[in-house]
Amino acid sequence: MGEAVVALEAVRTGGCLCGAVRYEVRGEPYIAGLCHCKTCRKLIGSSFSATANWHQSQFSMSGTVETYERRQFCPKCGARLFFLFEGGAEVFLGTLDEAPNGIGPMLEVWTVRREHWLPPVQGAAQHDENPPKL
Numbered sequence: 001m002g003e004a005v006v007a008l009e010a011v012r013t014g015g016c017l018c019g020a021v022r023y024e025v026r027g028e029p030y031i032a033g034l035c036h037c038k039t040c041r042k043l044i045g046s047s048f049s050a051t052a053n054w055h056q057s058q059f060s061m062s063g064t065v066e067t068y069e070r071r072q073f074c075p076k077c078g079a080r081l082f083f084l085f086e087g088g089a090e091v092f093l094g095t096l097d098e099a100p101n102g103i104g105p106m107l108e109v110w111t112v113r114r115e116h117w118l119p120p121v122q123g124a125a126q127h128d129e130n131p132p133k134l
Helices: 036-043
Strands: 011-015 022-026 029-034 049-055 059-062 066-067 071-073 080-085 088-092 107-109
Touching: 022 088, 036 049, 059 088
Parallel strands: 029 107
Antiparallel strands: 011 022, 022 059, 029 049, 049 088, 066 071, 071 080, 080 088
């Protein structure tokens, strides 16, 4: 008899700097990318943000978060973690426990604001502003 091959679903964990908030994402994200917009730059304190989106059924969390501008953060240490929206979660990839995490950008948005010293990500769709609805 042949043996059934069971594919293991990827499970990634993450959380805030102080450990008060933890989360888990299962499977692969349906989109991942870099954003160079003014809001993301201010929010992250860097030249761009790196995020990935999972469906609501793939995301779970523990701990208490606060919300500012629709994005969730730890009220103890202030770490920005994710953006919970109807049907899913957009996770800031820098909050995952493992690095590298194996998730590469599929698109870049607000490239009109990308720093001149930062080249486009090869193979990622490029959008001057927000892309059409995904």
